[in-house]
Amino acid sequence: MDEGAIRDRLSAVEDPDLGDDIVSLGLVNEVVADAEAVTVDLALGAPYSPTETAMAGEVREALSGLDRDLELTASVDTGLNDGEQVLPGVENIVAVASGKGGVGKSTVAVNLAAGLSEIGARVGLFDADIYGPNVPRMVDADERPKATHEENIVPPEKYGVKLMSMDFLVGEDDPVIWRGPMVHKVLTQLWEDVEWGRLDYMVVDLPPGTGDTQLTLLQSVPVSGAVIVTTPQEVAVDDARKGLRMFGKHDTPVLGIVENMSGFVCPDCSGEHDIFDSGGGREFAAANDMPFLGEIPLDPAVREGGDGGAPVVLDDNREAGAAFREFADETANMQGIVRRRQVSGR
Numbered sequence: 001m002d003e004g005a006i007r008d009r010l011s012a013v014e015d016p017d018l019g020d021d022i023v024s025l026g027l028v029n030e031v032v033a034d035a036e037a038v039t040v041d042l043a044l045g046a047p048y049s050p051t052e053t054a055m056a057g058e059v060r061e062a063l064s065g066l067d068r069d070l071e072l073t074a075s076v077d078t079g080l081n082d083g084e085q086v087l088p089g090v091e092n093i094v095a096v097a098s099g100k101g102g103v104g105k106s107t108v109a110v111n112l113a114a115g116l117s118e119i120g121a122r123v124g125l126f127d128a129d130i131y132g133p134n135v136p137r138m139v140d141a142d143e144r145p146k147a148t149h150e151e152n153i154v155p156p157e158k159y160g161v162k163l164m165s166m167d168f169l170v171g172e173d174d175p176v177i178w179r180g181p182m183v184h185k186v187l188t189q190l191w192e193d194v195e196w197g198r199l200d201y202m203v204v205d206l207p208p209g210t211g212d213t214q215l216t217l218l219q220s221v222p223v224s225g226a227v228i229v230t231t232p233q234e235v236a237v238d239d240a241r242k243g244l245r246m247f248g249k250h251d252t253p254v255l256g257i258v259e260n261m262s263g264f265v266c267p268d269c270s271g272e273h274d275i276f277d278s279g280g281g282r283e284f285a286a287a288n289d290m291p292f293l294g295e296i297p298l299d300p301a302v303r304e305g306g307d308g309g310a311p312v313v314l315d316d317n318r319e320a321g322a323a324f325r326e327f328a329d330e331t332a333n334m335q336g337i338v339r340r341r342q343v344s345g346r
Contacts, residue, residue: 001066003031006038013058016051017337018346022059025344029075037069045076045091045224045339047200048121049332076339078222086191086221089198090124092335093221094255097247098229099239101208104260105229107306108296108327109205110138111313112227115328117160118314121200124155126190127165128217129207130183131176136167140309144168145194153194159311164194180212187216201332209239210246218250225255225335227293232262232280240281244288255334256291257281258327264298265319291334294327296320 010031011023018025022042029041040059044052056072063070078085087093096109106129113125127135135141143156145168155162166186170176196202204223207213217223226247230240240257247254259281264273275298285292296302299320305312313324340346 001033001038003033006031006033006040006063009062010040010059013055013062015055015340017333018340018344020344020346022055025340025346027340027343029077033068035068037071038063038066039071039073041073041075043076043340043343044074044336045343046332046336047074047091048116048119049336050329051333052336076343087196087202090196090202091199092201092224092339093204094201094331094335095204095206095217095223095226095247095252096229097206097214097226097243098208098236099210099241099243100236103208103229103231103236103240104296104302105208106134106138106205107302108227108229108258108260109203110135110306111311111324112328112331113161113201113203114139114159114311115313115325116201116203116332118325119328119332121332122198123160124162124164124196124199124202126202126204127163127167128187128204128213130166130186130213131207133165133167135163135165135205138306138309139163139311141168148195151193153190155194155196158309159314162196162199164190166190183212184216187213188220191221201335210242214246218247218252223252225253225331225338227255227331228257229260230257230281230284231260232274232277234277234280236276237280237284240284241288244290253338254290255331255338256293257285258293258296260296261298262295291330293330293334294323296323296327 011021013022027043032039098105113123117123127133139158141158146154155164228243230236261276282292301312301318302320312321315321
């Protein structure tokens with residue numbers, strides 16, 4: 001079977017989100033067929049996302065019955081060589097942002113990273129909140145970064161996630177009192193000097209607001225997608241709107257909106273109480289034609305997991321854990337849609 005016949009078979013595989021077959025969309029980068037094997041390279045950019053995993057399965061099904069081995073690979077051309085990339089080897093950089101503090105943004109970032117790692121992805125988590133870093137506490141990181149002979153930094157790992165945070169570099173109770181230029185310098189140094197290796201996703205936990213850290217990130221690093229965290233209440237949504245506009249001004253794709261603290265189920269009466277109102281995040285997403293990535297309930301297990309260093313996404317017995325797993329899947333799916341649209345121009 002030659003390349004043309006293989007592509008004919010692949011034209012039966014549909015992209016469920018872009019509404020056409022993968023050949024017409026330009027999602028088949030290369031087909032190499034020899035006497036021993038067929039290798040197909042697909043333009044799929046969100047490893048372990050449920051949608052792209054299913055698409056790869058359909059490709060295998062379409063090419064079943066070959067008298068040769070089949071190998072599938074995936075790559076999305078960024079147009080940059082390794083020397084031009086700020087973080088070579090990191091496929092997707094996902095920024096987790098909020099317009100204001102107190103909405104659980106770091107909790108969302110930690111559970112997103114742990115959830116992506118749980119489904120098999122290679123994940124890093126960068127705590128970019130220089131003034132209030134708390135990611136190490138939220139995962140109970142018991143190791144510290146190590147230095148190489150080349151004076152690079154080897155990040156510690158927890159739950160299969162590589163970690164970097166300002167909290168590793170200062171005393172536990174020491175405040176960081178820096179002006180913007182110093183923040184820019186330190187952030188840039190941490191990105192460039194850390195040996196992240198190959199990652200499918202780097203989750204960046206941004207500080208609240210739209211200040212120096214956000215500007216440094218968007219001007220220095222190719223962010224592939226952003227997640228905006230809000231609670232249902234109007235005050236939080238108002239500030240989330242500012243975050244959305246910030247990413248728009250920098251042409252950064254927004255993967256969607258996630259609503260945290262969306263409702264509380266009383267353990268005594270089983271009644272649901274909307275402590276911070278309800279539906280604000282969903283309505284905000286709809287009003288701005290943005291994907292809605294899910295609702296995370298107000299569950300004591302979320303707080304317990306954060307304080308105890310055990311992300312609730314890893315707990316199969318809690319409603320909040322299931323909600324975070326669905327959110328991680330949706331985020332990966334949306335990242336895949338963004339990358340495939342960039343390839344296809346759709």
